[in-house]
Amino acid sequence: MRAVIAAAIGLAAALALVFTISAIGAPPGETSPRPLLTTVPGPKK
Template sequence: MRALIAAATGLALALALVLLIGALGPSSGRTSPKPLLTTVPPHP
């Protein structure tokens, strides 16, 4: 019975955390002004 209560408590806390993060809204969406170096170097 203790395991069932612990599992239910953990599930409730996880759900509350997901709802809290969802309520905070998305991030600002800003990106770095510097481009990433993802190009392949030229072959010799």
């Protein structure tokens, strides 16, 4: 039973953090126009 209560408290804290960050909004700034590499570049041909 203690594990269930601890899990519920942790879930409530995580949701509160997410809702707080969502209410504050995204930080100001712009995204990079260049795409990020998602794989390691191979040898050039």
